[in-house]
Amino acid sequence: MAITSNGLQQLGFTLDTDYVLQDNSDGNGIVIAEWKSASPQPTVAEIEAAEATWTTNYNAKAYARTREAAYPSIGDQLDMLWHAVDTGDWTAAKVKTTEFYTALKAVKDANPKP
Secondary structure: OOOOHHHHHHOOOOEOOOEEEEEOOOOOOEEEEEEOOOOOOOOHHHHHHHHHHHHHHHHHOHHHHHHHHHOOOHHHHHHHHHHHHHOOOOOOOOHHHOHHHHHHHHHHHHOOOO
């Protein structure tokens, strides 16, 4: 592995505020061009470990990113909810037949949480 912005951000540092990165002259990755933070610069091993944690967390939430893109907009969800309540469909016996419920349920079923 190598130095990554994700690894540094996982450690709590901010690009351009705490550090500046540049492409390595040999074309094999990036290097820290300037360390601006008052905190000590982390070692490459610390950055790589943080990158591994970031990658694991990112991959574990793939279903959430897919769901987010598939859900109806918040405005559409609120409209569906309003119509369910306005027409009296918002009772325990009828709730699972409303457009609001079925639209969100379809996204959840198509993108299950691991």
